[in-house]
Amino acid sequence: MTRRTAAAEPTAEQIAEHKIYRQMGLSDDEYALICRLLGRKPNYTETGVFSVMWSEHCAYKNSKPVLKKFPVSGPRVLVGPGEGAGVVDIGDGMGVCFKIESHNHPSAIEPYQGAATGVGGILRDIFSMGARPVALLNSLRFGTLDSPRARYLFENVVAGIAGYGNCVGIPTVGGEIMFDPSYEGNPLVNVMCVGLIDHRLIQKGRAEGVGNAVFYVGPATGRDGIHGATFASGELTAESESQRPAVQVGDPFMEKLVMEACLELIESGIVVGIQDMGAAGLTCSSSEMASKAGNGMELNLDLVPQREPDMTPYEMMLSESQERMLFVVRPEHEEQAKAIFTKWGVPCVKVGRVTDDGRLKLFHRGELAADIPVAALVDNCPVYRRTPKVPEYYAKNAGVDTARYPEVTDLAGALEKVLASPTVASKEWVYRQYDHTIRTETAVPPGSDAAVVTIRGTRKAVAMTLDGNGRYVYLDPEIGGRIAVAEAARNVVCSGAEPLAVTDNLNFGNPEKPEMFWQLERAAEGIADACRRLGTPVIGGNVSLYNESEAGPIHPTPVIGMVGLVRDVDHITTQPFKREGDVVILLGETKAELGGSEFQFVIHGVTEGRPPQIDLDQEKTLQDALLEAIRSGWIASAHDLSEGGLAVALAECCITGGLGAEVALETDLRPDIALFSESQSRVILSVRPEHAEEVLRHFRAKGVPAAGIGTVKGTNLAVRINGNLAIDVPVERLTRVWKDAIPCRMR
């Protein structure tokens, strides 16, 4: 976007004549609708305000029909979708507040700031609800690390997340990272924040009470991030580099101060409504707050703190400068509110008031710069019902039989190759850069199935995880969607928690292309199914479409953030084997399912066929039985089987436990398939020998396939298949391979 002074801005007539609105992402039909809603042609500021509010990022105009599929209510849901973040009840007057958000496009252009400001934005979503942030997680996707560009993005995205989160002092406790060529031109950076909240402090972003004061909080508004929301709602092209100014710059120190001041303000009980200025900045926060209360709002833009001289209304309304908030208080509380921000050294200025006319009115230098019905901005954006079309690749994949790949006989070698694949390898290089011990509540740090954060003064803890396998979703969106939810829930259960609810980030391609929309719609169907069956409603989330670069679309990648409740800290369970002599138990059934697997990608160099099947009833039975067993105190370790299948899961239990294992499998499958298939609904447990029989009986009685497959023993991982020694490798060697893989590639 080029900068214009107010005087040089095109007139309403010129905007119409030269179709300038198109540059802002509005279609001809949308522009015509705006003219009808206003009863006149919009001026430059108004056109800009509409264009961001009607962007996919703010209006969900392509995804709304799809999002309707999700179950959003349940007995524990205190706040569902529509607010800054959802909240679920965890008893004793407390709730968990959490949400995920993407910063994909900014991170593709300016990885450090793109990722850093992603963290800043999600933190504000949580504390603006009245919750104290207690943990951060992130889900990242990059091209393979052979590519210098992917390495550059990976290095700087991680540094940006670390730089911001560490400074604010919220531990980054978990997440997941996958590397696949489909993300080469368009990385994914999804960040999730979890907060704890007292029920009484839950905020709604509503501008109630005509005549109440509207306050602007945080640093001055600059010209950064203008049109960020619009930028996020288009494909990445060669010209995207030139949109670097649309990427904001973060100041985590300011965020920390704004957070503390806002939480103090909320605790004081005087806030009528509060909302962060995220996407579309001042425009979105003011119009949404007014809309939720059925009111209007007047803002005097001359009062808005400005970083640069001569900023126009257009620039101020569309800026996405960071660390800013908007709140409403009654006139008699103005001084008290200001005093809190003065104490924290945070700028806080009254910029307007709540009105009763349902209009957003912006004044600038004594003139009315914009006058728009709030409802037109928030509710009247057209919703598009796109047409899905089954892509050709899907039909073609039906003919692929992955069981007919040439047999891999060097199974130890294959295991090492898969362990060295960055998707599977240790992510220590990453999480070592994140402060995960601050706040001293992290009971399970990064590296296990789910992270666990304790709640001071109680026996409870919160388990949290992020999951989503784009390859499965690409091969079959509906099944992939189901698996994403099932695996997230399984991870939470493996850590000793009951899954409560979901936040989702739908990262997809351009929905205007029927094949891309098919992926989105089918995946949402799968997610909805699994959420219903597993009793975990979706309480909020984010949609990121247009994830396409000149190299093509990404693998469709819904990322599921799942939060669970650990009833008693004694139930907390982790993946490492714990003691020599413990019995290793495999839950679930292994089938010949290599489609979309890491083994298929690493060894055979393709992603094809159909993904593993999943039976949600079986999954639910497994999870219920496992949680019961954990709560009975029988389970020494639990680890979900995912990328790399049984072989990798066993190796991880050994590596992280620093112990060997002797395992014997009886199977009709080919050994390479038995070891690396990614069949769902499987878990590895270790239990004390004296509990083994009881545990096996427990699972079988519930209808969960369970087999004792070996013993924790020695210093090697030794696996026999039908009596033949298939793998026998020192755990120390596997550890080196697994730990060195990412650092070596990044050196």
Add this chain to the structure above:
Amino acid sequence: MRFAVIVFPGSNGDIDCYKAVEDAIGQPVDYVWHTATDLSDYDAILIPGGFSYGDYLRCGAIARFAPVMDAVRRAADEGKFVLGICNGFQVLTEARLLPGALIRNRTLKFICQLADIKVENNRTPFTLDYEEGEILRIPIAHGEGCYYCDEAKLARLKAENRIVFRYVHENPNGSIDDIAGICNERGNVLGLMPHPERAVHKWLGSDDGRRMFTSMLRAYEARRREVTV
């Protein structure tokens, strides 16, 4: 024994220090805002980790000018215990209450992990309850924890037995002579990069930090007995 936890804008280890005092020794503890000028009510001053004033300049370079720092200096002069952890250590060096400086980690990356550190001197008020030569597991979490001082200062630190903790097995940040923590001449001011306040429960990965707090309490009580006798 009354503890003050100093809170600068940008401090974020303040809560952990507060909880550690409560959990490890159950003594009274207050947060004290950076604008305070009087610390006479307190027997021990904790300067926590974090990013004081954003640390956009050198770490601790702005915090040293905070109003509260004069009071911290007075407390140190009076022989009260002053413990600077991580950013607190950086602040103490910037304020010249401890010699040397902390510069960026050799890897140029932030490092968060458990570190093994050796107790080199157990005759300070902070280390009485440790054995000399004992190896502790204490978390580190810093981007600028590489301790540096010139040869003369290092020689003096060694000669006066003021290197209280050294990294062992691995020097994570490139500190000179593997230094993890040092004290002043009188031994009542200690600065260290590792976080004892994050190692106060087994479930946190280690409880080796508890004894730093029990040491301070024991030293305080011993001193008070001396005074009464």
